[in-house]
Amino acid sequence: MEHIDIKHVLEKAEYLGQTVTVCGWVRTSRESKTMAFAELNDGTSLTHIQIVIDRANLEYPATALRLGTALRVVGQVVEARQGSVEINATEIEVLGECPADYPLQKKRHTLEYLRTIPHLRVRANTFNAVFRVRSVMAGAIHNYFQSRNYTYVNTPLITGSDCEGAGEMFKVTTIGYSQDYKSEEEYYADDFFGRKAGLSVSGQLEGEVAAMAFGKIYTFGPSFRAENSNTPRHVAEFWHVEPEVAFADLFDIIGIAEDMIKTIIKEVMEKCPAELQFFDKHFEKGLLDKLNALVESNFEILDYTKAIELLKESGKEFVYPVEWGSDLQTEHERYITEEVFKKPVFVINYPKDIKSFYMKQNPDGKTVAATDLLVPGVGEIIGCSEREADLDKLLDAMRVRGMNEEDYTDYIELRKFGSVPHSGFGLGFERILMYVTGVSNIRDVILYPRTVGYVR
Ligand code: 4AD
Secondary structure (H helix, E strand, O other), X not given: OOOOOHHHHHHOHHHOOOEEEEEEEEEEEEEOOOEEEEEEEOOOOOOOEEEEEEOOOOOOOOOOOOOOOEEEEEEEEEEOHHHOEEEEEEEEEEEEOOOOOOOOOOOOOOXXXXXXXXXXXXXXXXHHHHHHHHHHHHHHHHHHHHOOOOEEOOOOOEEOOOOOOOOOOOEOOOOOOOOOOOOHHHHHHHOOOOOOOEEOOOOHHHHHHHHHHHOEEEEEEEXXXXXXXXXXXXXXXXXXXXXXXXXXXXHHHHHHHHHHHHHHHHHHHHHOHHHHHHHHHHOOOXXXXXXXXXXXXXXXXXXXXXXXXXXXXXXXXXXXXXXOOOOOOHHHHHHHHHHHHOOOEEEEEEEHHHOOOOEOEOOOOOEEEEEEEEEOOOEEEEEEEEEOOOHHHHHHHXXXXXXXXXXXXXXXXXXXXXXXXXXXXXXXXXXXXXXXXXXXXXXHOOOOOXXXXXXX
């Protein structure tokens, strides 16, 4: 169907005075005796274009201007108030009617209500802005890595090995377990893959394989977590950006993570000014100032042991006790990043017992060369570490955790053949979207959220 993007009509001076065809959905309209006006949006921009109809000269179907109706409009582009343009319609065709029980009405709906209509909420302004920022940020991530000689790899989604070892894998099976099987092994042997399989929680282990050939790689795909966390920051299916870099230690990878975050945010600020202004106005007052300050700032690097001291000295009553050796809870992370430093903080050198088997053990024998990046308002957005390149230490860490070496033979062999220091991180794509948009619930930055007890 021949037509042009409303974004182009709004932005390109060359269309002024021209006759154009646009298609879109009616977002608002009003009719008087002689004139009618409709705001049309085709999803290419946050701003609608106004269609002006001289009722004496143009007849149109009675249903054409109802909210949500899909139209094709032909008309001349003319100057409007405040330097904008509008279209004087000469032809209006209804492509799809929209009856009065359309769930998206002109009023401002709550985000909770909109979650009940994921197939329609995308047409509301908030989601128009969220998904454009999401798309631009995905492009910015690819641009960042592609322009720096990283190879983009696609790691498997179905896997026989659990990367994080936290028992959060969804099982992949074509048969249900039954009492007829004498053991779990017998059941799995009968299943599709002939062994236990699950949906990957992270592409890291295979990413490391690729990094040992290409030096610098990144993955960008879905990860799955069956964790029972019904919070505004967790979904069971999230998008995961995972670079893996050979010949890099913890501080090299911290530098890369900080530079990537700043660079992609700058690109979003350049390409989505209207969307970010919208979020500043409706979701987080001061958002633009926050982002401008972020790209100019140096992120903090804080030792875990020091973080524990700060929390203990805070005089705050936390719900979860603060003890060296226990993981930081959201309330602790928020205190550190929102109240103490008021900017992103890399907490480094966590106790080895609360972190994953693959992390490089520090000479102190107690901690690992790992970091989480915490940001105000969201908490953890990145999990990162230098990897254990020493075969004996790796095997030791696996034994302590009772892991089955046979499930990790490829990974273990990497340490045998040309092993090098290497590091990587995982950025939760929805988490950084929350930070950049100020949208406080992860369910509102993904098309179809999957959470505990909810899938459609
Ligand atoms: O800290 P995590 O568990 O680290 C890993 O998976 C490493 N294997 C990554 C690596 O080094 N390649 O997860 C990384 C990030 C978290 O910081 C968070 O942003 C996001 O993934 N994430 C989630 N996002 C939304 N919902 C969930 N349930 C998430 N779980 C983790």
